[in-house]
Amino acid sequence: MSLKYEDVIEKYEPVLGLEVHVELGTASKMFCGCNTIFGAEPNTQTCPVCLGLPGALPVVNEKAIEYTIMIGLALNCSIAPFSRFARKNYFYPDMPKNFQTSQYDEPICVNGFLDVEIDTDEGIKKFRVEIERVHMEEDTGKSLHMGGATGRIHGADYSLLDYNRAGIPLVEIVTKIVPGTGKYAPEVARAYVAELRDILRSLNVSDVKMEQGSLRCDANVSLRLIGSDVLGTRSETKNVNSLRSVERAVRGEMIRHAELLNKGERVVQETRHFQEDTGLTRSGRSKEQAEDYRYFPEPDLVPIVPDAIWIETLRAALPEKPSTHRKRLQEAWAVPDKEMASMINADVLEIVEETVNLGADPTKARGWWLGEIARIANEKEVAATDLPITPKDVAEIVALVATGALTDKLARQVIEAVIAGEGRPSEVIEKRGIKVVSDDGALMVAIEKAISAQPDVAEKVRGGNVPAAGALIGAVMKETKGQADAAKVRELLLKHLGQ
Amino acid sequence: MAGISRDDVANLARLARIDMAPAELDHLASELGVILNAVARVQEVAGQDVPPTSHPLPLQNVYRKDEVIQSLTPEAALSAAPASEGQRFKVPKILGEEA
Numbered sequence: 001m002s003l004k005y006e007d008v009i010e011k012y013e014p015v016l017g018l019e020v021h022v023e024l025g026t027a028s029k030m031f032c033g034c035n036t037i038f039g040a041e042p043n044t045q046t047c048p049v050c051l052g053l054p055g056a057l058p059v060v061n062e063k064a065i066e067y068t069i070m071i072g073l074a075l076n077c078s079i080a081p082f083s084r085f086a087r088k089n090y091f092y093p094d095m096p097k098n099f100q101t102s103q104y105d106e107p108i109c110v111n112g113f114l115d116v117e118i119d120t121d122e123g124i125k126k127f128r129v130e131i132e133r134v135h136m137e138e139d140t141g142k143s144l145h146m147g148g149a150t151g152r153i154h155g156a157d158y159s160l161l162d163y164n165r166a167g168i169p170l171v172e173i174v175t176k177i178v179p180g181t182g183k184y185a186p187e188v189a190r191a192y193v194a195e196l197r198d199i200l201r202s203l204n205v206s207d208v209k210m211e212q213g214s215l216r217c218d219a220n221v222s223l224r225l226i227g228s229d230v231l232g233t234r235s236e237t238k239n240v241n242s243l244r245s246v247e248r249a250v251r252g253e254m255i256r257h258a259e260l261l262n263k264g265e266r267v268v269q270e271t272r273h274f275q276e277d278t279g280l281t282r283s284g285r286s287k288e289q290a291e292d293y294r295y296f297p298e299p300d301l302v303p304i305v306p307d308a309i310w311i312e313t314l315r316a317a318l319p320e321k322p323s324t325h326r327k328r329l330q331e332a333w334a335v336p337d338k339e340m341a342s343m344i345n346a347d348v349l350e351i352v353e354e355t356v357n358l359g360a361d362p363t364k365a366r367g368w369w370l371g372e373i374a375r376i377a378n379e380k381e382v383a384a385t386d387l388p389i390t391p392k393d394v395a396e397i398v399a400l401v402a403t404g405a406l407t408d409k410l411a412r413q414v415i416e417a418v419i420a421g422e423g424r425p426s427e428v429i430e431k432r433g434i435k436v437v438s439d440d441g442a443l444m445v446a447i448e449k450a451i452s453a454q455p456d457v458a459e460k461v462r463g464g465n466v467p468a469a470g471a472l473i474g475a476v477m478k479e480t481k482g483q484a485d486a487a488k489v490r491e492l493l494l495k496h497l498g499q
Numbered sequence: 500m501a502g503i504s505r506d507d508v509a510n511l512a513r514l515a516r517i518d519m520a521p522a523e524l525d526h527l528a529s530e531l532g533v534i535l536n537a538v539a540r541v542q543e544v545a546g547q548d549v550p551p552t553s554h555p556l557p558l559q560n561v562y563r564k565d566e567v568i569q570s571l572t573p574e575a576a577l578s579a580a581p582a583s584e585g586q587r588f589k590v591p592k593i594l595g596e597e598a
Contacts (some may be wrong), residue, residue: 026565033568042586043573051576062562086555091515160587163576219544292514297553305559447511 001085005251008223008258014185015231016178016250017220019131020196021338022171023139023213025206030138030169031058031301033099038212042162050167052097058300060085064169065108066203066314071171072109072134073315074199082305083108085136085298093161102328105273106293107135108304116191116321118184125184129174130191141166172270177231185221186252190247193217194347197243199323210241221253223261228305232257233267237281238435239274243347244385248279258279258420272452280487329353333362339370347452351385358395361402368394372412389418396425400405409482410434437484443476447493450475461497469493503531 029036032049050055061066072079086104112131117124142165148155173196181188197208197215208215222234235257257267272281320328326349330340333356343349348369355365369384373394377384397414400406406414406429417428428434438442450472451458460468469490476489505528508537516546545551570576573586582589 013598028567030564033563033566034570035567039571043576043588045570046573046576047568051571059563061565063565065562091594093588096588143593145592146584156592158592159590160584161590162587175542263561291512299553302554302556302558307560336581 003259003262004032005255008254009032011226012223012258013179013226013228013252013262014181014250014254015222015224015234016175016181016185016189017234018175018189018192018489019218019236020173020177020193021139021210021218022071022173022200022206022215023215024064024169025169025204026061026067026169028061028065029167030061031167032056034164034167036168037164038214038321040164042482045062045164046166050096051163052095052438058101060301060304061169061229065306066310067169067203068108068134068136068171069306069311070203070205070314070318071108071173071200072112073311074203074321075112075114075134075173075196075319077109077112077131077134079109079311080106080304082106083304084303085301086295087298088137088293088295090293093159094143095166095192096141096161096163099303100137100140101298102137102295103135107133108306109134110180114192114195116188116195117323118187118191119338119345120184120187124337124341127178127181127184127188127191129178129188132174132176134171137172139165139168139170156480186247188253189219189250190243193246194344195322202319202322207211210243213241216241217477219246219249219253219255221250222267223254223257224433229489232261235267235268235270235272235281237272237274238284241274241276245274245276245279249281250272252279252281258264294300334368335362335366339366342370346370348374348384351391354391355394355398357392358391360395364398364401365394368397368411368415372415373419375418387419388421389415393418393425400425400429405436406434406483407436407482407485409477410436413482435483436479443484443489443492444478444496445495446476446479447472449479450493451497461494461499464499466494466499469499504533541576 009136024034026036028034029045029050031046034045034047034050037045049058049350069079083103083106085101086106087099087106088102089099091098109131110133111464112134114129114131117126117131141161143158144162145156146160174187175192178185178188178192181223193215197210200206200208200215206214210216216238217240219237220234221237221241222232224230224232235253237253239247240249241393253272260267268283271284273284274281326344329335329349330337335343337497340349343352343366348366352362352365352369356362357368373384373387373389377387380387392417397406397411401408401411413432413434414425414428417423417432418425422428422431453475457468457471461472472493473489476493477484477486502569505524508524508531508536509519512524545586577586580588
């Protein structure tokens with residue numbers, strides 16, 4: 001029987017720390033000209049530099065430095081006038097060089113912040129997340145653990161390495177500890193990663209696909225007794241690959257820590273792996289034995305001393321902040337705060353915007369993405385944006401409803417069919433023979449039938465009780481299997497009954 | 500200049516996954532100590548006014564353009580590998596650590 005979240009926050013104060021790794025969207029790798037295409041055949045994007053062959057010399061990709069400076073500026077950081085790469089030495093075959101080129105005590109960007117907002121029962125709350133550093137490094141290769149039963153490293157007989165990803169430019173964004181979030185820690189963690197993702201997307205420096213690993217979050221969590229200023233021992237949860245998981249991982253770790261502390265046990269400082277299916281973490285590498293990476297400045301690379309004019313040019317060219325953009329959309333669309341928060345929370349704001357840009361009415365576009373489509377997404381346990389329905393499909397459906405070619409009910413059928421893979425809306429409508437019955441003759445037959453089935457209701461309407469007509473309209477809609485235009489039915493019915 | 504202790508060598512051997520006999524640890528501790536002391540003497544030559552450098556040439560901001568060049572073929576990439584399977588490098592099982 002696990003502890004309730006309410007009991008955890010009554011006694012403990014969570015302290016968060018977040019490390020986000022983002023693969024930059026450069027065409028070539030960080031230190032060599034190899035391609036960076038995701039999902040390429042194994043070891044087709046490697047060369048002597050990224051394989052760490054003797055004598056190979058790395059050269060820094062200028063675009064990667066530019067992107068990193070842009071990220072730093074967007075996160076309100078100072079850009080270091082002098083920074084260097086360092087070797088992080090470790091013996092693990094995901095890097096063929098036996099070290100990862102990273103930055104140690106001289107990162108490119110330091111001391112920034114990012115403000116996030118969360119929607120709570122007490123209204124919209126703001127939190128400032130301070131950024132300690134933004135540094136450059138390179139991604140590692142991918143390991144496949146073979147043999148054994150689990151596909152995990154324990155019990156594996158051997159491992160297979162694909163170095164296509166090794167050397168792809170990676171930026172690590174590290175927050176300072178985030179105190180004072182209280183019970184909102186899981187939501188703040190999620191909102192921070194979401195806001196960061198939106199900023200990175202607006203900068204166009206990464207495709208920020210969490211499911212493909214181009215944006216990865218490690219969540220550090222510790223608990224301290226409320227009122228105490230002694231920090232607890234933290235755990236670091238890796239493998240957190242969706243916004244929802246960030247929130248679940250933080251909440252789960254808070255509960256796990258509290259259970260240990262309540263029993264008088266101690267939290268072990270270690271790396272834990274998030275399990276998507278259970279929402280729990282399992283123990284990975286213990287950090288009790290201090291890591292010894294023996295960092296030293298990389299002798300094959302020269303220092304980075306960015307020109308002040310370069311920095312200011314990049315600063316001047318920064319795009320509109322996502323938060324400003326959202327405010328502008330909210331005003332243009334006249335959306336109430338709560339509705340706006342729902343869209344952000346459901347992560348459909350961008351797709352609604354695309355739908356509106358294709359000509360759809362903002363309220364209608366929002367209604368479909370937050371309504372029917374979100375419902376189906378929920379059922380399938382995927383994000384609405386991952387369903388095989390596009391802004392163009394939704395814009396088309398909105399237009400068809402507006403012209404009366406579809407009723408809301410028929411539109412829902414079309415949406416379901418599009419998601420089921422039956423084709424684009426026009427194809428679904430044609431294949432299924434969906435059309436609004438607007439032929440007066442056909443509608444009158446259904447109306448007569450409804451009246452004869454409920455003569456007492458018809459009598460009430462004749463007597464002036466117009467709202468009673470609802471029952472008859474419902475019967476007609478049922479008779480026409482939802483293919484009638486309800487407004488038209490109402491008009492014909494009332495006229496027929498002398499109203 | 501502090502030398503290198505037997506424990507330092509043992510720790511490095513553990514990190515490097517190199518199995519070393521006690522006699523080898525003793526031997527290497529003294530040998531590495533000699534090497535470190537030799538390097539330390541070079542350090543003494545530099546005065547307070549010489550900042551530590553990571554590079555022998557007075558260069559900074561050496562960049563390449565973000566352009567893709569031809570990679571090795573997978574066959575060439577794997578040609579020096581002791582073992583491969585499914586176009587991937589094959590390595591012995593990795594114990595005790597998980598990335």
